[in-house]
Amino acid sequence: MTGSAPGAGRPPARLTALLIDASTEAVRVSGGQVGGVYLRSGAAGLLRLAVLAGLPGPLFKPWWRLHVDRPFPVADAYRLGAEVVLANATEAMRRYPQFAAGLPFPFGSLYVPVVGGTTTFGVLTVLRPSAADATAVLAERERVADIAGRLGARLLRLAAPGAAGGDAAGDTGEAAGEAAAGDASEAAGEAAAGDAGAAVVTWDDEPVCVPPPVARRAQGxxxxxxxxxxxxxxxxxxxxxxxxxxxxxxxxxxxxxxxxxxxxxxxxxxxxxxxxxxxxxxxxxxxxxxxxxxxxxxxxxxxxxxxxxxxxxxxxxxxxxxxxxxxxxxxxxxLLPEGVLCLDRLGLVRYANPRAGQLLRRAPAELLGRPLWEAVPWLGGPVGEDHLRAALLSPGPIRFHAGLPGEPGAHASALDGSGADGTWLDVAIHPGPSTLTCTFRPAHRVPEPAPEPDEEGADVPDAPSVAPLYRPIALAIALSEAVTARQVSAVVMRELLPAFGGRRLAIYLLQDRRLYLAWENGFPAGFLDPFEGVGLDAELPGVHTLTSGRPLFFDSMERLTAAYPGIALDATRGSRAFLPLIASGRPVGSCILGFDLPRRFSSQERAALTALAGLIAHALEKAQRYESEAALARGLQQALLPRRLSSHPRVETTGRYLPGTQGMEVGGDWYDVVESGDGLALVIGDVQGHGVQAAATMGQLRTAVRAFALGDRPPDEVLSGTNHLLIDLDPGLFASCCCLRLDPVSGAVRAARAGHLPPLLRRPDGRTEVLDLPGGVVLGVDPRARYPVTELRLDAGAVLALYTDGLVERPGVDIDVGVEWLRAALAEAAVASERPSLPALADRLTATARHTTDRPDDIALLLASRVGEGLDLPRFRAAPRPHSP
Missing domain, CATH: 3.30.450.20 (PAS domain)
Structure with missing residues (x-):
């Protein structure tokens, strides 16, 4: 039974009913307010939200689809087949900082894989009130796990051929409870229609949104x-x-x-x-x-x-x-003097009093039955939607101010403090099990937020204002581009410290159960030296925050010395935050933030810093993997590229290789000159992609080409044999290649191409052309591919140029323009009667790329020239450099 693609039809009613029943029952038994089921998509590696109970779907659209390899609790539960329990927001921030940054609200959550037989269909999830730790929700977790188990068994029966009839007949005990909802008759109807014979239960439609189950209250x-x-x-x-x-x-x-x-x-x-x-x-x-x-x-x-x-x-x-x-x-x-709207938990307006219509400039009839963000468009937008999400996911009321747009009926958002006519509303949203009550009253000005009381009564200044939702997202975007530990630290220094008014930063990384300084800024010279290489048994806050997994905040240096008597201090005043860097449950290191003045860390700031520490830890973990892989790839590539080229007294060759400067700086470009019988094979190739896998595949192909060429096989057989080898290896990559066999005595050339750029030929008289050779498809795609051979002649004194696309490709410019630029550069090399210098010509052709600091691709170039009997190869002197495309 397969959910239809969006717009292509409704998912099967039986599948939808099963998912709704499981979601609402999970909400009821766990004491939660929100439940849902993610199912596998028809697209590989993708989960889709199928049912959402207790929340309006449009407000949570970013979470409708999720890749199974993302660092989110739903993905982990599905991929690992294990329950994920996040008792509270702090636990979510520590373990899943990207998830917590997107939904920074105080709730706990459960994620249980839905398994039938050996098949994992999806994940049952429940959002519930925060708890102290996972042991406090043990009973609820067991109840939700039981529901997920029963759902998995039903989906397994539903997926089998003839599933609907079998499910209705073989589930007698459950059918009695489902009969009230019409499930049995519905299943029978589907069986009669032959609608349940599919082999897979998937979902590719929008989620079905339903209200949560609510215990009825006595009326009046x-x-x-x-x-x-x-x-x-x-x-x-x-x-x-x-x-x-x-x-x-x-x-x-x-x-x-x-x-x-x-x-x-x-x-x-x-x-x-x-x-x-x-x-x-x-x-x-x-x-x-x-x-x-x-x-x-x-x-x-x-x-x-x-x-x-x-x-x-x-x-x-x-x-x-x-x-x-x-x-x-x-x-x-x-009769109330303030405006009142009542919403259900799907965001629909169910009641509006006359005063609400006056304040919101809408007749009550225009509000009823519509989502709030549609009924009052100027309350929409990212900020307004975030307030509504907060009310739906937080236990307490949410209060904010909204500026009315200037013209009645205007749809411009005014939640950013831009009330066009100077009129402001004080808005409060009170959440409840089944309804949300929104109140509106005039506010003549937007008051400054009241300072939070200091939990310990210390006389410390308020923290600077911070946008708690913007900062994690901004930092995450910046960290996504950092690929080394140094770059990660620089991003933290640039993005994190200014947001919180900090001046000092130290990042320690864990290695062999000791902490080593990776980056520091702002501390006195030599102050951190005694802490280098401390073990995990040291009585230091930077160690304790990592071993306990909990952040430590000290509003003043006095509190720091009280907690750690005798600790060395770098200042007599100030405050410190010690943050654990933990990624995917693995300790990475610790981060120390220093502030010059005593300050109070509000609960909001503590939560934000905890989430940010998780983002930093994941970025550092990625950087460590990257640096290890980059070192391996660079060594691998250096070992695989030729140390010297095969030579012949009648032929001169020279090659150049420039790695890309973006990413890992290694790729799959290569060139080679191989003895082939009494001639030479000239080869150039380009493996798709970058990194270790591309470099390793390049090495395998280079070895294969050498082996075939040493056997004196013609170019078409060299490419065909290499093509079969790449298909058999199945690395998931393809490669382009150009192979030429040159007879040094006669100058005869036989050439074949596999999806590679055409060679260039500069004749002795200076005429330069693009050799538009017929070719076949790239290597690694079609085992039946054929590679036609073209015969041509390399005269004495002529120059043949083979190259990869990194030398001629520019963003936004057709590659033919780049090929023409290279042809012109080769043609402009003047001829003299002195000794040749192919290396100088190769340097000339790669000079522009060599001085470019931002090369997205690696570059390979191979030049060859033939010396005629009794003829010296001419020397090329530098000509004016042509403009790069």
Missing amino acids: RAGGFTWDPVGDTVTADAGLPALLGAPAGRISGSSAALADAVTPGDAPRTLAALRETAAGRPPPLPLYARSGDGTLRLLELWNDGAGGPSPEPRRVHGLVVEPGTGAAADAAAD
Whole structure:
């Protein structure tokens, strides 16, 4: 059973129903709010999100498809066939920094492979509230694993020929539970239609988005209380504790406890209303508030008096009502002075009060039933969508300010602080199990964010403002281009320290259980010398952060010395952050950030730095692999290229090789001159790609060509034999090649080409032409390929030039232009009667490339010239350099 390609039709209903059932059940048993299933795509190496329960699909489009080799928990669970448990955001940042940088919100998650028999179909995933560690979610993990196991068994049956009928008949116990959803009849219908005979369960459509399962709440609940202001005592009836979900003793303690339980997060307003009512000035309308999960509450107050102000405080009676989600709740919210929107967890607007229409400049009818980002377009855009994602994935309310666009109905995003008409809204989104409540109220100016309290009470300055979402992404982009440890360190110095106001950086790498300094900047000369090569048993914060896997933050140097008495300090003031560099669970090293002044590291900054450390660790791990591979490749290539060329008294040859300067600086270009009977074989080739594999394949091909040429085989047989060898080796690469056999005495040449650029011939009279030889396809593609042979003559004093595309190819320019440039350069070499100098000509033709610091490809050049009997080969003097294409 295979999901259809986008736009080509719906996935089979039976498959969709199974995935929805598994996702929603996993959400329910794990206490989560979001669930989903990734399935294999029809495209190799790709996973696609098939079902998403509890989130709007368009807001999470970047996560719809995922390659199995990416460093993400879903990919690891699928590729390794093992469960991945991320108890909280800190664990996610440490183990999967790229994933955490994309979704930097406080949630935990579970990822369980869906396996049937020996086939891994996909991954069942659940996002749930954060936990202390993996042991705290052991029971939930086992329940989700059980669901994944049952889903794998069902998908295995579904994938088999005649699956739908077999599944319906052989799953009797489960069919009873599924009958309510119509699964059995649906499966039978599909079987009758012959829709379930495919051999593979895959998905290539957009994800199906469904709401999460929500336990039904009692509607229209109420509870009452009496407050005596003289003794500040509260007496609650039996209904109030049940409604508030709090012990009666907690509510009855005092007016402050009552206010906090009834209106969490807005207790001062409720306390003020209680006091006003006790003084004889009750509010004219019920108070409206929201519970911690976003549920609307009405609070009505009255006193014992006959009305009017009173010099003595009176007892206050109150009624707390949760009218539910029906008409009563809508009518109550209609009276609120602030705008209210209720969204389901798929982002659709389910309710809008009149005030919301006024503030958002939309009639309520235009809002209902539409996604928020479509109903109010100026609330969309990357920033607005990120706030909504945060509300969907975070346990607490999300607050921000939005500037209204200048013209009513305008669609310009104003979340960046560019309210065109100066009107601002204070927006709050309160998440709940099944709904999100959004409130809007006018805000005349955008206030500065309040500083977070210092957890330890130290008098340290606030950290500079940091864009926590931009920095990980910006750093990740910059690190993707760094290929050595030095380049990684330079990127960190350039991107990371300025963002956090740091001045000092030290990066240590782990080798043989000791830490060695790889990069430092800003520390006093010689200060770090005593720490070079310290073992993992040293009592140092840079060691402890790596061995424990936890970052260490010290807001002042006093706190650092208190934690590590006797440690050497490079300054009397300042603050330090010690970050573990761990990639794919393997320790790489540690990173030390130094700041000149004491400062408080906010929780947001600590989370961001932890994620950034993970990105740095992965980049350094990649750099270490790269440097090892580059050293191996360079040595391999030097060993494989010819140390000297075969010679003949009647023929002079010279070659040049220039490695590319981008990437590993090794590739698959080669040239060679081989004795072939009583003649010489001139060969040039280019293996696709770069790196160790390209260099190794080049060595194999060079050896094969030499072997065939030494047997005095004609050029077409040399290329055919090498072609078969490359196909048999199956390295996944192809190669171009040009092979010529030269008779030094007569000058006769027989030439064959396999997808390579045509040779150039400069005749003794200076005429230079491109030898447009007929040729066959590149080597390694077609075992039946034929390579036609062309016969020509190399006169005494003529020069033959063989080259690879790196010498003539330029970005954005047709390669024929480059070939013509090389032809002109060869033609402009003037002839003199003195001794020849082919090496000077080779240097001349490669001079432009040699002085180019950014060569994307390697370059090979082979020149050959024949000396006639009694004739000296002419010397080429330098002519004006032609313009490079």
